[in-house]
Amino acid sequence: MNYQGNTYPFRQDSTFLYFFGIDKPGLAALLDIDHDTETIYGDELGIEDLIWMGTQEKMADMCMKSGINRVQPYEKLASDISKSLAKKQKIHYLPPYRERNVFEISFLLDINHEKVKENASAELIQAVVHQRSVKDKYELSEMETTMNEVTVPAYVEAMKNIRPGMVEYQVSGLIEGIALSKNCTMAYPVICSVNGHILHNHFHGNKLKKDQLLLIDAGAESPMHYATDITRTYPVSGKFSSMQKDIYTIVLQAEKRSVAAIKPGIPYNEVHMQAAMIIAEGLKDLGLMKGNTRDAVSAGAHALFFPHGLGHMIGLDVHDMENLGEDFVGYDQDVKRSDQFGTAYLRLGKKLQTGYTLTVEPGIYFIPVLIDKWKSERQFREFINYEMVSKYLDFGGVRIEENVVVTENAFKIIGNIIPKEVAEIEAKMIS
């Protein structure tokens, strides 16, 4: 954080967790396919460490639990790799995202550090993505338990406590405190803002005003590091204004119909486009958009209000496997990423399979900087009623998000559903 001895909390690499389950720093693993061996490299703690850190499980015992019976001191990694290179074995590795690991791989494989990321193995990435994408029952149970025991009660508690005059950090602190007191961390920095239209926003210093919406995007991460990722949008006063209810209802429809569309075989970019259609149609009903909805959506005009993707895979990472490369995870030879503003940000576009876990999170936002830009560039004047839009400049934004697993035939929402219907929210908040 601010000096060598005051570190950020260690977060194990998710692929290392997936294959070896050992949540300790300073480890590396080598799978030798030619000789069918697996080795973990890492050092036992010395007596000096044990004085300060207490008795620790031996490396061999930890590794045996993962079915790995070859354990070597860390320094042996370099010589084992040298031997493999001398024998012309190809070394596959996953792309590192920490600077230290870039230089470690550069040293171990004797390649320039600027070449380390591009030389990562596409075959190994694809094999890992293939395996990690489909969640087994233990993984699903971990995610569901975390949702029901931590994320759901945290949201319910937050919803009941929201009052005009509070500051955003009081709400986000309440949620994070509940997660911590249940042995979880947050899977990603909490978004809790009356400026829901600012999508990359971790400022929590605004006072809640009674006419505002509060958008909360937060999810607990289990002790085994499985993520949850939920968004709700609440009226600060406990009651939606008519303008808020109109926009909220469109997003809720888009969210529920997107969830309902999920089944094995459907390309997720189709579900995204369907959500965009629902949003554009709803905005047309309110007079904010105009013209032919299908044409507007194919041209990308809806992205003024819904400029991000419908969702992403979730698992050991909140954006699951994002470190392996978004296109490896979310796209394939059949479905390529769009380059249109808005849809280009869709992280998951390919066909869904049974066992995939993903987020569904449509939203409608009024982003003054973007509105000004498009208006001044005279973009999509045939589809957007800028005069009407100008009445919504201080609206903020609405997003609603669930986590969903693709089942044999359809879908299942992970965990109990946190209240999201207008009437439910107003009943719980006003009481």
Add this chain to the structure above:
Amino acid sequence: MNYQGNTYPFRQDSTFLYFFGIDKPGLAALLDIDHDTETIYGDELGIEDLIWMGTQEKMADMCMKSGINRVQPYEKLASDISKSLAKKQKIHYLPPYRERNVFEISFLLDINHEKVKENASAELIQAVVHQRSVKDKYELSEMETTMNEVTVPAYVEAMKNIRPGMVEYQVSGLIEGIALSKNCTMAYPVICSVNGHILHNHFHGNKLKKDQLLLIDAGAESPMHYATDITRTYPVSGKFSSMQKDIYTIVLQAEKRSVAAIKPGIPYNEVHMQAAMIIAEGLKDLGLMKGNTRDAVSAGAHALFFPHGLGHMIGLDVHDMENLGEDFVGYDQDVKRSDQFGTAYLRLGKKLQTGYTLTVEPGIYFIPVLIDKWKSERQFREFINYEMVSKYLDFGGVRIEENVVVTENAFKIIGNIIPKEVAEIEAKMIS
């Protein structure tokens, strides 16, 4: 954390905060002493960033608040440094502690990255330490406010809630949640453990048993990043056993008498040795030590029970300026660091000055690994009654800590004192 887009929260470098007050990433500052100019290098956000991050204060406006009127794009830094090097100006820099900055400086100054840390400027370090060590009234007020509004109420709430059967993370989560909901973070990872004798211990998964002590070492960090650092040790049952009370009382005496000894001009290593004497004398009264106390302490026998230093400077870093080098901060030409086990870990040894802020944190621990080691090595058999010590192997540890400012003539404890007398704690906990 686990991929490029899911980062740990940004923590600005404390020296950058001290001189420039700007809490944003991607900045560098260059002070040209020869030409009496100060320049901050950093880039304005583009329209794309503003769409996602909302309107941001302009670099020039932020810098002007710190009295800096020269602002340049970040890329200008390299050419300005090249020009200075060409003119044979010497470039002083502080030692980097983040890998990225090591490579940045290596690139900017064209020196091998392995030489970057050792080539940091001792003169600049000493000048910064000289200035940052003495806190002004604004800094003291920030620390006192954080203590009284966040750290003190968090401890009081925790103390009232401790019950047998709770798990450590419920207590640590309660404390951290209170800090977060008051717009603070923790200045360092919380220690909250029934194994208080394990000094480097962030495991919070133990259930609290009624006969145990719970040691909590935690402190809020203010939004301006000033730290607080408090330790208390509570009996889980709400009442100290007689054995616990005996040890606790020795530590409390050592702590109070150490605080009382603080005044300008006293070398802090003397206060440390006085605390060691009080601890050794107390342990002798209990039959755990024996022989001449002064001889025992000069030989270092007390370090079996008190193996760490009495305290350290505190300010923008919890171990203030530790990134600049402990010996630059805590020692000088008059007072050199001891190489004796225990006292060698004392971070602050030199003479205290008015305006220094520091921690006072003696402790007594029963560390089975260390006891076994010393016993098997037959260390200090003339001073330690190992037979008696063996009765304390499951005792755990006690530490009590305050933050203190050195005043014109003496000392002042920073903030309101969290209950630490045996009777006070038992009264608050049992009620």
